[in-house]
Amino acid sequence: xxEPNWLNADESRAWxxxxxxxxxxxxxxxRQLSRDSNLSNADYAVLVQLxxxxxxxxxxxxxxxxxxxxxxxxxxxxxxxxARKLVGREECLTDGRGAFITLTPTGxxxxxxxxxxxxxxxxxxxxxxxxxAQLESLAEIGEIVGARLKADxxxxxxxxxxxxxxxxxxxxxDNCSA
Amino acid sequence: xxEPNWLNADESRAWxxxxxxxxxxxxxxxRQLSRDSNLSNADYAVLVQLxxxxxxxxxxxxxxxxxxxxxxxxxxxxxxxxARKLVGREECLTDGRGAFITLTPTGxxxxxxxxxxxxxxxxxxxxxxxxxAQLESLAEIGEIVGARLKADxxxxxxxxxxxxxxxxxxxxxDNCSA
DNA sequence: AGAACTAAGGTGATGCGTCAACTAGCCGGG
DNA sequence: CCCGGCTAGTTGACGCATCACCTTAGTTCT
Numbered sequence: 560x561x562e563p564n565w566l567n568a569d570e571s572r573a574w575x576x577x578x579x580x581x582x583x584x585x586x587x588x589x590r591q592l593s594r595d596s597n598l599s600n601a602d603y604a605v606l607v608q609l610x611x612x613x614x615x616x617x618x619x620x621x622x623x624x625x626x627x628x629x630x631x632x633x634x635x636x637x638x639x640x641x642a643r644k645l646v647g648r649e650e651c652l653t654d655g656r657g658a659f660i661t662l663t664p665t666g667x668x669x670x671x672x673x674x675x676x677x678x679x680x681x682x683x684x685x686x687x688x689x690x691x692a693q694l695e696s697l698a699e700i701g702e703i704v705g706a707r708l709k710a711d712x713x714x715x716x717x718x719x720x721x722x723x724x725x726x727x728x729x730x731x732x733d734n735c736s737a
Numbered sequence: 738x739x740e741p742n743w744l745n746a747d748e749s750r751a752w753x754x755x756x757x758x759x760x761x762x763x764x765x766x767x768r769q770l771s772r773d774s775n776l777s778n779a780d781y782a783v784l785v786q787l788x789x790x791x792x793x794x795x796x797x798x799x800x801x802x803x804x805x806x807x808x809x810x811x812x813x814x815x816x817x818x819x820a821r822k823l824v825g826r827e828e829c830l831t832d833g834r835g836a837f838i839t840l841t842p843t844g845x846x847x848x849x850x851x852x853x854x855x856x857x858x859x860x861x862x863x864x865x866x867x868x869x870a871q872l873e874s875l876a877e878i879g880e881i882v883g884a885r886l887k888a889d890x891x892x893x894x895x896x897x898x899x900x901x902x903x904x905x906x907x908x909x910x911d912n913c914s915a
Numbered sequence: 916a917g918a919a920c921t922a923a924g925g926t927g928a929t930g931c932g933t934c935a936a937c938t939a940g941c942c943g944g945g
Numbered sequence: 946c947c948c949g950g951c952t953a954g955t956t957g958a959c960g961c962a963t964c965a966c967c968t969t970a971g972t973t974c975t
Binding site: 809 | 954955956969
Binding site: 568598601628629631632635639654655657686 | 964965968970971
């Protein structure tokens with residue numbers, strides 16, 4: 560256990576190739592999004608949540624859970640998005656501490672304009688390149704690792720966070736098409 | 738093409754589950770590394786390169802290629818690592834512009850102490866959880882997406898970067914065990 | 916009612932990563 | 946020789962993410 564058990568050739572190939580699915584992929588998606596729509600992945604996630612919310616507004620508390628961020632991250636991010644007029648803030652009348660984050664018309668326009676391109680990007684970088692069997696395999700692998708991360712105890716925000724971030728992008732797909 | 742072609746259930750399951758392999762996974766590895774060894778993934782990548790270099794030193798130029806970072810990122814990072822005594826700097830006598838990055842004894846101790854735990858983490862979060870067939874599948878998928886990213890034209894630093902970052906962690910495995 | 920606790924949200928500091936711009940040294944052609 | 950263009954590396958500014966800490970407001974217990 561404490562003695563190094565180095566990776567063999569197959570293992571290292573898999574591990575190495577997994578790296579392609581990490582930073583470079585999300586960087587590519589990010590680039591597409593920011594080039595075509597001047598939004599970051601993070602912006603997109605926030606806007607998706609808002610656009611799916613009942614009155615196009617959401618308590619910060621709920622957003623945190625939905626996206627899986629830390630509240631301070633959300634707070635910082637909302638401040639920046641507010642400066643860009645993508646979202647607004649509103650007081651919560653029933654809870655003096657509460658704060659609603661609202662979707663502005665600008666923000667709504669932005670997400671609607673961005674969504675099709677984003678889905679296309681997801682397709683062109685991943686989904687459309689794989690066979691159904693590979694998609695199935697990928698789903699299994701991701702779920703296994705995801706479960707491991709959750710079991711780890713440190714997964715709370717982590718796993719949920721990212722999963723939902725893009726689960727969101729995908730559920731927007733559903734909602735928008737409807 | 739310009740008309741949204743939303744993801745179907747299988748596609749979205751795969752896409753969603755892929756998110757687990759992204760940020761949360763590298764965050765978990767990062768956490769392990771920083772908890773056990775007070776190093777970040779980025780620190781680790783740099784130290785691996787140095788520890789594999791001929792005289793435990795490397796031109797910044799070569800490091801950039803090996804890790805796949807932007808030179809400015811490397812420069813900033815080296816500055817920070819230098820402050821922690823993990824690496825040093827040395828002039829290049831044959832090229833007035835050149836700069837060597839050197840591995841300090843402190844840095845060497847750090848990487849040697851960190852490597853076994855890191856490999857263990859990689860195993861426990863991913864490699865050991867998957868069947869050989871899944872590892873094979875993962876390798877294929879990563880390579881397909883990686884190739885796509887490279888073909889995209891924007892892949893230069895990106896794909897190479899992250900791939901090598903952890904190819905490095907893995908090749909350290911080989912070298913260290915030797 | 917009042918003390919202790921918890922929940923909601925925000926802030927400041929810090930490290931990280933990218934972009935654009937800059938300096939300094941090399942190299943080749945006139 | 947010197948001028949243009951290239952390469953190596955650094956710097957500063959900015960946005961992003963996290964950490965630790967703070968304030969304020971609800972909640973609970975006595």
